[in-house]
Amino acid sequence: MDRPQTTNRRPLSVAHRPSSGYLKAILAIAWKDLAAELRSRELLSAMLVFALLVILIFNFALELDVAARKAVTSGVLWVTFAFAGTLGLNRSMAIEKDRGCLDGLLLAPVDRSAIYFGKMISNLAFMFIVEAIILPAYSVLYTTNLFNPGLIGVILLGSVGYVAVGTLLSSMAVQTRTRDVLLPILLFPVIVPVLVAAVKASSGILQGLALAEIMPQVSLLIVYDVIFIAVSFMVFDYVVEE
Amino acid sequence: MGSQPRALKILNIISAVLLVGAFTMAMWYAPVEKVMGAVQKVFYFHVATAWVGMLGFLAAAVAGIAYLRTHDMKWDIVEVAAVEISLVFFLITIVLGSIWARPIWGTYWTWEPRLTTAAILEMIYIACLLLRQSLDDPDRRARFSAVYTLVGSVSVPITFLSIRFFRTIHPVVIGSGEGTKMGMTPEMMATMFVSIAVFSVIFMTLFWHRIRLGQMAEKVEQARLKAMQ
Amino acid sequence: MIEVKKLVKRFGLKTVLRGLDFQVQEGEFVALLGPNGAGKTTFLRILASLSRPSMGAIRIAGYNLPGQASAVRRRLGVVSHLPLLYGDLTAEENLRFYGRMYDVPGLGARIDEVLEMVGLSARRRDLVRTFSRGMQQRLAIGRAILHDPDVLLFDEPHTGLDQDACDMLDTLLREVAARGRTVVMTSHDLARVEDLASRFDVLSRGVISASESRSGLGGKNLLDFYRKALAG
Numbered sequence: 012m013d014r015p016q017t018t019n020r021r022p023l024s025v026a027h028r029p030s031s032g033y034l035k036a037i038l039a040i041a042w043k044d045l046a047a048e049l050r051s052r053e054l055l056s057a058m059l060v061f062a063l064l065v066i067l068i069f070n071f072a073l074e075l076d077v078a079a080r081k082a083v084t085s086g087v088l089w090v091t092f093a094f095a096g097t098l099g100l101n102r103s104m105a106i107e108k109d110r111g112c113l114d115g116l117l118l119a120p121v122d123r124s125a126i127y128f129g130k131m132i133s134n135l136a137f138m139f140i141v142e143a144i145i146l147p148a149y150s151v152l153y154t155t156n157l158f159n160p161g162l163i164g165v166i167l168l169g170s171v172g173y174v175a176v177g178t179l180l181s182s183m184a185v186q187t188r189t190r191d192v193l194l195p196i197l198l199f200p201v202i203v204p205v206l207v208a209a210v211k212a213s214s215g216i217l218q219g220l221a222l223a224e225i226m227p228q229v230s231l232l233i234v235y236d237v238i239f240i241a242v243s244f245m246v247f248d249y250v251v252e253e
Numbered sequence: 254m255g256s257q258p259r260a261l262k263i264l265n266i267i268s269a270v271l272l273v274g275a276f277t278m279a280m281w282y283a284p285v286e287k288v289m290g291a292v293q294k295v296f297y298f299h300v301a302t303a304w305v306g307m308l309g310f311l312a313a314a315v316a317g318i319a320y321l322r323t324h325d326m327k328w329d330i331v332e333v334a335a336v337e338i339s340l341v342f343f344l345i346t347i348v349l350g351s352i353w354a355r356p357i358w359g360t361y362w363t364w365e366p367r368l369t370t371a372a373i374l375e376m377i378y379i380a381c382l383l384l385r386q387s388l389d390d391p392d393r394r395a396r397f398s399a400v401y402t403l404v405g406s407v408s409v410p411i412t413f414l415s416i417r418f419f420r421t422i423h424p425v426v427i428g429s430g431e432g433t434k435m436g437m438t439p440e441m442m443a444t445m446f447v448s449i450a451v452f453s454v455i456f457m458t459l460f461w462h463r464i465r466l467g468q469m470a471e472k473v474e475q476a477r478l479k480a481m482q
Numbered sequence: 483m484i485e486v487k488k489l490v491k492r493f494g495l496k497t498v499l500r501g502l503d504f505q506v507q508e509g510e511f512v513a514l515l516g517p518n519g520a521g522k523t524t525f526l527r528i529l530a531s532l533s534r535p536s537m538g539a540i541r542i543a544g545y546n547l548p549g550q551a552s553a554v555r556r557r558l559g560v561v562s563h564l565p566l567l568y569g570d571l572t573a574e575e576n577l578r579f580y581g582r583m584y585d586v587p588g589l590g591a592r593i594d595e596v597l598e599m600v601g602l603s604a605r606r607r608d609l610v611r612t613f614s615r616g617m618q619q620r621l622a623i624g625r626a627i628l629h630d631p632d633v634l635l636f637d638e639p640h641t642g643l644d645q646d647a648c649d650m651l652d653t654l655l656r657e658v659a660a661r662g663r664t665v666v667m668t669s670h671d672l673a674r675v676e677d678l679a680s681r682f683d684v685l686s687r688g689v690i691s692a693s694e695s696r697s698g699l700g701g702k703n704l705l706d707f708y709r710k711a712l713a714g
Contacts, residue, residue: 039582047570111564119583120555187387204415391494
């Protein structure tokens with residue numbers, strides 16, 4: 012018998028308990044997005060190409076010597092992630108909206124927040140994939156070593172905050188007339204704390220500062236992440252229900 | 254819905270009078286500040302509009318939550334009114350701040366925390382209004398607007414803190430508010446409080462007008478639908 | 483099975499449904515007719531728990547909407563004119579996804595069963611993107627019955643299908659309905675529903691203006707009944 016491929020293998024007897032259904036739904040949505048994307052690769056290729064272009068444009072727009080370049084690295088990286096991120100967020104929600112699939116998700120007998128978490132996880136995965144490719148690309152193009160566990164940690168934390176709010180706001184934006192244009196307008200003013208803290212922490216790490224010195228920024232990122240995951244999850248119902 | 258209720262008409266007059274009064278007070282009652290000179294007087298209105306604008310911001314967030322809980326359209330009208338008026342008040346704050354900054358710091362703008370946060374706040378307001386504009390369904394518009402206002406109101410304090418503590422390249426300018434407050438004479442304090450009170454009244458008046466406008470718009474819409482059927 | 487009392491739905495200032503009453507017994511196949519813009523889709527969306535009523539009481543399979551929406555959803559299968567399928571996934575993967583969302587036990591075997599029933603076993607590993615509209619609708623019905631619901635809601639399922647596809651769809655509809663399920667189907671196409679449904683309701687001006695069972699119609703023309711219901 013073909014068993015569903017969840018990481019959460021519970022025996023059939025408890026298969027109908029609400030909590031397992033909830034987790035199953037979240038993982039199902041995340042898996043579905045990743046599987047579909049693996050086939051079409053539309054979303055990822057768009058995000059990647061865009062990100063690389065942004066980095067290239069920065070090279071021409073800011074003619075910097077090596078020293079100055081070092082100083083702007085974290086800024087350039089985060090701007091790249093922020094812009095490429097909106098592409099992913101938009102696309103991910105547009106898929107649901109366009110074929111009416113959002114209704115399909117809403118018809119399922121699970122709490123709406125499962126949709127939020129499922130989409131959040133897949134959006135996060137897409138961002139991580141793009142970041143994982145951009146970091147080496149940047150390292151090579153600008154001969155800087157960006158393979159730093161601290162840096163990767165900060166990027167992870169920042170991305171979580173970004174995607175937490177981004178998933179909520181893209182669910183709203185996709186239901187409006189001005190869709191793609193609206194998401195950056197809604198998103199950027201609200202994620203300023205993430206950018207401020209993440210850029211500062213990233214710079215600090217690249218300059219070789221100790222963890223203790225960048226703790227304040229990291230704390231802010233963690234606080235932001237927690238607050239906004241909570242707020243988004245609580246408010247998501249109002250955004251998808253009619 | 255006829256013409257303005259009597260209370261509102263009276264309020265209009267009171268607001269106008271108070272505004273003139275506050276202006277007079279700022280110009281002639283409050284002493285000229287030693288260090289900055291006459292331009293410092295801009296400060297009274299600058300701070301007043303900022304404070305009142307912030308209250309408007311809070312009002313918008315609360316109205317948003319109220320709508321989400323009750324689904325009563327009147328909260329949506331209140332929320333839009335608060336957002337629009339706050340937007341204007343903060344704009345005045347920023348402009349007055351620029352006027353003050355030019356002779357004092359030699360620049361129209363500085364990336365100090367409060368100013369930057371005010372600018373971001375304006376962006377959030379504008380984003381909210383753009384969001385509303387791109388939605389036709391009134392219920393959805395009200396819901397999304399409320400949600401965004403809520404998200405914005407949670408993020409703005411965090412934004413302020415993050416800029417305050419982490420953007421040390423552009424330090425907080427001393428004398429941007431705290432400094433002057435320290436050296437304030439009683440007359441200055443009085444003028445300050447009066448300004449805040451006056452602008453609160455003006456806010457209320459404008460708020461009332463805007464809500465009436467919203468209600469009238471709704472009535473027009475209703476009549477239009479009736480005519481179509 | 484379905485009980486609707488005084489349902490009101492407003493969109494802003496516009497009232498679409500005005501105190502609608504509606505009742506369906508278990509096993510009935512109700513064709514919901516009405517002109518464009520009458521509110522059929524709105525009504526069906528409310529029954530499907532996708533939209534909240536402004537006022538009124540709804541009970542489906544013994545549970546209330548919107549209070550016990552989750553319990554209702556478990557017993558509902560919905561097919562709209564949009565397929566609600568993911569183009570970049572295969573037929574099998576689509577069913578697997580929905581199976582997980584509904585927490586269907588014995589999913590693997592159930593998927594085989596459903597694919598067989600809708601006649602798509604041969605195309606199970608093909609991307610839904612490559613399916614014709616008719617095939618997509620059939621798969622959509624498969625999706626709808628995957629979790630063995632008691633109640634089925636169809637919103638204009640024949641939209642965009644050619645004659646052959648429509649006939650295939652009808653056969654499937656009969657089969658699906660034959661298993662004692664309760665069905666509500668909206669449609670424009672009177673000729674189609676005449677053979678399928680056991681009861682005909684007309685939604686006009688925000689309420690059900692007429693309702694007649696097939697036996698009650700007798701030899702009378704469905705079209706006449708419909709026209710009369712709209713006029714009255």
